[in-house]
Each structure stands twice: as C-alpha cells, then as structure tokens.
Amino acid sequence: MKQLEFHKERLRTFGLRPTKQRLDICRILFDRKNTFHFTIEKLKKIIEKNNKKKISLATLYNTIHVLKKKGYLKEISLKGNKTFFDTNTKKHHHFYDEGMSQLIDIDDKNISLNYLPKIPNGKKIKSIEVLVKIEKTN
Amino acid sequence: MKQLEFHKERLRTFGLRPTKQRLDICRILFDRKNTFHFTIEKLKKIIEKNNKKKISLATLYNTIHVLKKKGYLKEISLKGNKTFFDTNTKKHHHFYDEGMSQLIDIDDKNISLNYLPKIPNGKKIKSIEVLVKIEKTN
DNA sequence: TACGTAATTTATAATTATTCTAAAATAGAG
DNA sequence: CTCTATTTTAGAATAATTATAAATTACGTA
Ligand SMILES: [Mn+2]
Ligand SMILES: [Mn+2]
Ligand SMILES: [Zn+2]
Ligand SMILES: [Zn+2]
Numbered sequence: 001m002k003q004l005e006f007h008k009e010r011l012r013t014f015g016l017r018p019t020k021q022r023l024d025i026c027r028i029l030f031d032r033k034n035t036f037h038f039t040i041e042k043l044k045k046i047i048e049k050n051n052k053k054k055i056s057l058a059t060l061y062n063t064i065h066v067l068k069k070k071g072y073l074k075e076i077s078l079k080g081n082k083t084f085f086d087t088n089t090k091k092h093h094h095f096y097d098e099g100m101s102q103l104i105d106i107d108d109k110n111i112s113l114n115y116l117p118k119i120p121n122g123k124k125i126k127s128i129e130v131l132v133k134i135e136k137t138n
Numbered sequence: 139m140k141q142l143e144f145h146k147e148r149l150r151t152f153g154l155r156p157t158k159q160r161l162d163i164c165r166i167l168f169d170r171k172n173t174f175h176f177t178i179e180k181l182k183k184i185i186e187k188n189n190k191k192k193i194s195l196a197t198l199y200n201t202i203h204v205l206k207k208k209g210y211l212k213e214i215s216l217k218g219n220k221t222f223f224d225t226n227t228k229k230h231h232h233f234y235d236e237g238m239s240q241l242i243d244i245d246d247k248n249i250s251l252n253y254l255p256k257i258p259n260g261k262k263i264k265s266i267e268v269l270v271k272i273e274k275t276n
Numbered sequence: 277t278a279c280g281t282a283a284t285t286t287a288t289a290a291t292t293a294t295t296c297t298a299a300a301a302t303a304g305a306g
Numbered sequence: 307c308t309c310t311a312t313t314t315t316a317g318a319a320t321a322a323t324t325a326t327a328a329a330t331t332a333c334g335t336a
Contacts, residue, residue, distance in 0.1 A: 113251035
C-alpha cells in the first residue's frame with residue numbers, strides 16, 4: 001500500500017491535509033488501472049459501500065472540486081442534469097451511451113480531424129472534444 | 139408576415155393549438171436567418187422584453203420540449219448547470235467560448251474526422267459532436 | 277503525550293434549474 | 307355564442323449543487 005503514501009504526499013503538496021475522507025476518495029478515484037467516469041452520487045455510493053460508513057456530500061463536492069482545480073480530474077461536457085467527472089486528464093474523447101449513461105474513452109490518436117473554419121478573431125483554441133453517441137443496434 | 143401562418147400551420151400539424159404564447163416563441167426562435175443558441179432563461183427575457191408582458195416558465199419549458207421532441211430544436215452537449223438549445227437541427231459542430239457562454243456553429247463539412255476505434259459490440263453510432271473550446275488570445 | 281488552533285467534516289439550509297399540479301383562462305368546434 | 311378540451315399560469319415539488327456555521331480532527335509545538 002505505498003499508493004496511500006503517494007496520495008498523502010500529493011494532498012500535502014498543495015496544502016491539503018490528508019484526511020481519512022480525502023484518502024478514501026483518492027483511493028477510489030486513482031487506485032485503478034482504467035479511467036473512471038463518475039458522478040458525485042455514484043462516488044458517494046461506492047465509498048459508503050466500501051467502508052460501511054456515511055460520507056458527507058459537502059466533503060465529496062469540496063474534494064472533487066479541489067482535485068479538478070489542481071488538474072487531477074476533468075469535467076466532461078454532456079447534456080443532462082448531473083455532472084460527470086473523469087480521472088483521465090489526458091486529451092481524449094468519448095463514446096457515450098446515453099441510455100446506459102456510460103462513457104468509454106477514445107484515445108486522442110484514434111481521432112484525426114481537419115477543420116477549416118477560421119477561429120473567431122482574438123480567440124485561440126483551448127481544447128477539442130469529440131463525443132460519439134452510440135446506441136443499441138436494431 | 140406569412141411566417142406567422144407557417145408557424146400556425148406547423149403547430150396545428152402536430153396537434154398543437156397555435157396560441158399567442160407558442161407563436162411568440164416560434165417567432166423568436168425561427169424568424170431569423172442565423173442559428174439561435176439559447177437557454178430557457180434567455181428566451182424568457184427576450185420574449186418578455188419584446189412584448190412587455192410576462193410569459194410563464196412552465197409554458198416555455200413545455201413548448202421548447204415539444205419543439206425538441208418534434209425535431210425543430212436540438213439540445214447541445216455542454217457542461218454546466220443550464221441547458222442550451224439550438225435552432226440548427228442539421229448535423230453540425232460548435233466553437234464554444236466558455237467565458238462568454240457563446241456558441242458558434244461549425245458546418246459539418248468543415249470537419250473531417252477519421253476515427254479508428256472499434257465501436258463497442260452491439261452498438262451503433264447515433265451522432266458525432268465536436269466541441270472546440272476557445273478563449274481569448276494572450 | 278498533551279494542548280491549542282486552524283483546517284476540515286458534517287448536517288442542514290439556501291440556491292438554482294427543472295418538473296409537477298391544479299385552478300383559471302382560452303381556443304375553436306358546433 | 308356556448309361548451310369543453312386544451313393551454314397557461316403561479317406556485318409547489320424535486321433534484322443538483324453550494325453555502326453556513328457548529329462539531330470534530332489534524333498536527334505543530336511545548
Ligand atoms: Mn448541460
Ligand atoms: Mn452536464
Ligand atoms: Zn474519459
Ligand atoms: Zn449550433
């Protein structure tokens with residue numbers, strides 16, 4: 001479990017105390033091989049099931065927002081009421097199955113797009129996101 | 139003003155009475171040359187300024203949802219709390235200036251993307267949306 | 277280790293977007 | 307013009323998120 005020390009150190013690095021709650025959140029988010037796409041509500045359920053103890057919504061919102069601001073999480077552009085977050089902070093894209101509310105990463109190098117349109121004056125590109133919506137065949 | 143007759147006819151076509159409120163909405167949305175990107179709140183302000191009289195939020199939500207269901211409006215995939223709608227129902231993409239909450243259309247033929255990734259099994263593509271986020275230079 | 281204090285968590289209230297409800301107003305057929 | 311189904315409306319209900327402020331906790335210092 002040297003992951004834990006890593007999370008502690010990372011939290012301390014930007015002036016945050018490594019509390020039990022923050023470490024619980026970091027473990028769920030980052031101790032995994034693949035990208036994790038989640039909503040706050042989903043994260044809450046997972047954490048509470050894991051350690052059989054409630055965690056406050058406010059703590060979840062606070063911590064997720066800090067991690068996002070520090071660049072360890074991305075928010076995903078989707079329509080709908082609840083916000084989705086993404087542990088993959090690299091430039092990438094998504095398949096999205098609206099029916100199942102499921103997101104799948106598409107590596108940036110698997111997408112090539114050649115756009116001609118002139119960027120509005122005085123503006124520059126900040127990011128490009130491709131969303132491929134999918135649905136059941138037939 | 140033969141536009142008005144057109145809106146009336148279109149509303150009647152799918153069994154909706156062409157009420158004063160619905161026609162006000164249609165005029166704002168469709169009697170213009172360019173795409174209109176809007177939120178419900180923005181539409182409400184415009185209509186109320188135009189005819190110096192309040193219109194109910196419920197009526198706006200109801201009518202916008204009907205128009206969307208019938209294919210005369212699209213909802214745009216954006217993060218953030220409020221929902222954006224689009225009078226351009228053709229396949230197209232967007233520049234988005236987050237700071238100004240402003241959307242600009244990009245014609246589909248100005249985007250070419252060649253994606254390799256295999257579509258998940260039993261799924262087919264429903265739509266592809268490209269969002270190019272822009273920001274002030276410098 | 278114990279203390280003191282600032283940071284954090286928490287329950288709960290407030291806010292905001294959206295949907296629901298049911299009473300009042302209206303459209304339009306006859 | 308009358309009647310009735312449809313629509314509008316104000317306000318209530320719901321849902322996601324943010325704010326508040328009291329209780330708890332982390333941790334530097336003695
Ligand atoms: Mn949205
Ligand atoms: Mn969203
Ligand atoms: Zn992702
Ligand atoms: Zn558009």
